[in-house]
Amino acid sequence: MDAGWTQDLMNWLTANPGWAGFWVFVMSFVESLLLVGILVPGIIILFGIGALISLGAMDMYPIWLWGSVGAFAGDLISYFIGRRYRDHLVEIWPFSHFPGMLERGRRYFHLHGAKSIVAGRFIGPLRPVIPVTAGIMGMGPRKFLLVDIPTCILWTPAYLIPGMLFGASLEVASEYAGRMSLVLIIAVVVLWLTWWFIWTAYELLASRSARWLRHVIRWLRRHPVFRRIAGPLLDSSQPEVLSITMMGILLVLVFWSMVILLFLSPFSTHPQSIDQAVQAYALALRNHVADPVMVALTQLSQLWVLIPTSVALLLWLIGAGRKKAALHWLVAMGGGVILQVLLGWSLRATPILSETGANALYDPSAALTLATVVLGYYAVMIARELQRRKRKWPYVIIGLLLSLLVLSRLYLGLDWMSGALMGVALGMTWTFVVGIAYRQRAVRGFNGMAASLIFFGMLTATFVWQVGQNIEQDVEALTVPLPQREISSGRWWEEEWRYLPSERTRLSSVAARAFNLQYAGDPESLAQVLAASGWQEPESANWRWPILSMNPEPTEFSLPPLKKDYLGRADTMLLHRLGGDPSTQETIRIWDSGIRLKPGGQVVYLGQISTDVLVQRLGVFSYWRAIPAEDESVSGLLEELSSMLLKQVDRSMILISEEVF
Numbered sequence: 001m002d003a004g005w006t007q008d009l010m011n012w013l014t015a016n017p018g019w020a021g022f023w024v025f026v027m028s029f030v031e032s033l034l035l036v037g038i039l040v041p042g043i044i045i046l047f048g049i050g051a052l053i054s055l056g057a058m059d060m061y062p063i064w065l066w067g068s069v070g071a072f073a074g075d076l077i078s079y080f081i082g083r084r085y086r087d088h089l090v091e092i093w094p095f096s097h098f099p100g101m102l103e104r105g106r107r108y109f110h111l112h113g114a115k116s117i118v119a120g121r122f123i124g125p126l127r128p129v130i131p132v133t134a135g136i137m138g139m140g141p142r143k144f145l146l147v148d149i150p151t152c153i154l155w156t157p158a159y160l161i162p163g164m165l166f167g168a169s170l171e172v173a174s175e176y177a178g179r180m181s182l183v184l185i186i187a188v189v190v191l192w193l194t195w196w197f198i199w200t201a202y203e204l205l206a207s208r209s210a211r212w213l214r215h216v217i218r219w220l221r222r223h224p225v226f227r228r229i230a231g232p233l234l235d236s237s238q239p240e241v242l243s244i245t246m247m248g249i250l251l252v253l254v255f256w257s258m259v260i261l262l263f264l265s266p267f268s269t270h271p272q273s274i275d276q277a278v279q280a281y282a283l284a285l286r287n288h289v290a291d292p293v294m295v296a297l298t299q300l301s302q303l304w305v306l307i308p309t310s311v312a313l314l315l316w317l318i319g320a321g322r323k324k325a326a327l328h329w330l331v332a333m334g335g336g337v338i339l340q341v342l343l344g345w346s347l348r349a350t351p352i353l354s355e356t357g358a359n360a361l362y363d364p365s366a367a368l369t370l371a372t373v374v375l376g377y378y379a380v381m382i383a384r385e386l387q388r389r390k391r392k393w394p395y396v397i398i399g400l401l402l403s404l405l406v407l408s409r410l411y412l413g414l415d416w417m418s419g420a421l422m423g424v425a426l427g428m429t430w431t432f433v434v435g436i437a438y439r440q441r442a443v444r445g446f447n448g449m450a451a452s453l454i455f456f457g458m459l460t461a462t463f464v465w466q467v468g469q470n471i472e473q474d475v476e477a478l479t480v481p482l483p484q485r486e487i488s489s490g491r492w493w494e495e496e497w498r499y500l501p502s503e504r505t506r507l508s509s510v511a512a513r514a515f516n517l518q519y520a521g522d523p524e525s526l527a528q529v530l531a532a533s534g535w536q537e538p539e540s541a542n543w544r545w546p547i548l549s550m551n552p553e554p555t556e557f558s559l560p561p562l563k564k565d566y567l568g569r570a571d572t573m574l575l576h577r578l579g580g581d582p583s584t585q586e587t588i589r590i591w592d593s594g595i596r597l598k599p600g601g602q603v604v605y606l607g608q609i610s611t612d613v614l615v616q617r618l619g620v621f622s623y624w625r626a627i628p629a630e631d632e633s634v635s636g637l638l639e640e641l642s643s644m645l646l647k648q649v650d651r652s653m654i655l656i657s658e659e660v661f
Helices: 004-015 017-032 042-054 060-091 099-112 115-122 130-136 141-176 178-222 227-233 241-267 270-285 290-301 303-319 323-348 351-356 366-383 392-411 417-441 448-478 489-494 523-531 631-640
Strands: 485-488 517-520 573-577 584-598 602-617 621-628 645-650 653-657
Touching: 017 042, 017 060, 042 060, 042 141, 060 130, 060 141, 099 115, 099 130, 115 130, 115 141, 130 141, 141 178, 141 621, 178 270, 178 290, 178 392, 270 392, 270 417, 290 303, 290 366, 290 392, 290 448, 303 323, 303 366, 303 448, 323 366, 323 417, 366 392, 366 417, 366 448, 392 417, 485 489, 489 584, 517 584, 523 573, 523 584, 584 621, 602 631, 631 645, 631 653
Parallel strands: 485 584, 517 653
Antiparallel strands: 517 602, 573 584, 584 602, 602 621, 645 653
């Protein structure tokens, strides 16, 4: 369903916050109605309104009230419809078109009783089905109300709070690293789409594919050519025949997708243009806040993470006496590495690619190939040991991990988009090949819980170790170089200062955007001069900052300011001056502009003097928001720097130099 109108509604609610309660009631009510609620993205609305609440655009408690009342009204109507029509409901349109969903709700209610009302309220596909099922099954009104009312009261904040946290994160990201807000949005969208696609595809295939898969199996076994291959594989007496057939179909789809991308790319400009566009967009998103996070995520593709994890699970399988499982695991891991190396070597040897000078553009990502094999084959193997209704979970979890890994490598420019897709496709192809062989031959199961603990335990331990070992040098190595150019000292002092960037960010939500000083010299010299007037470096804002920000009564002494971003880089120098009002402080920040003065190569820094005020969100979260400095602050700074060469070119800009031109 097209959710573009959802964004239009959110924009309208921002401009008309008084109507928010009404629309929350309507969306909560409609989403709770039987079957109709499946088509309405009410959760998206609540998530977005939660973000607006965190930004101070509206109050939470009226929204909480209206959302709970709407949810209860929808549940109540659904309950009485089920109670009134009972078994005849399945004969009435549109319920006659969805008998399976009502039957699913009936089975779930029969299994869990009154607890299903609580669970159904928080599980999307069951939300509009369970209340009507309670009516059909004859649950008394008093018992239904006793369970449903508190459930509806808890349901609204359960979906508002994630949006509130996300909105607060966007607000802080916009203030300190504007590009980070886009990275957050992209990450949330990618993870949600991954979750939705895997969950929906698995549910669709698991619930509706059995019948046509059996037709496919019969056709393959009768075909004069395919029966020679499919006959031994698709033995109808095997319990895993449907899973083997599905993996075979997916194998064909993934393989031919990879072939098309692999061998047609050199003859078309589209993959190259898409690759270059994605790389350019990723470069535009780079910022000092997201860089360490993305670098840490890429450690999932390191050999020292994947190999020890694979070996640990292999040794456990051998120790548990599951030799067939251990053999297939060894074949999957070893074969994935060998196939990738061979394919990568053959591509680099292709004459047409050598002539274009774009060899790396079409190479499958070695890191993503092996990561896909290790993570993907684990999901295929462990899913066999789970109940059918739980088999989707390994695929969902691994899909989310792979999505984060691909996103991080594209963000850092470690892979082209085409190379990343081919690496994942190559890994999936080999995973399905070995997975089909394993599902056909495996007879004895193993303890899936123990295997998962071994796998994720070793994965987590090696991942944390690699992050600790590599994060600093990798961040430094992958930092985007700053474009540089030279101008003469005299020209900068007289007129070229006008043509340097005037704003740190273009986000209108950031109050203090404009630069109001330019400095040519050594940052340490500037800090030493200002130290005499009470300016000092703040406490380093490390991993403890999120904890400090949750102090219910923060002050200028307890909550240090964070570094801010310009062109993807943190400020070179940050000074603040304390004293006076505990909820305000003065700050001076400078960033490398990329300009070098000649002769001498002196660096020109863009700077900002501002007043930071404490902003508290949700009653427990605080941060410093900068507002433009008043004229008195700028005049005071001129007096404090009287020992340096100064020039106030207008009310909004001063030039500072430690050398006389």
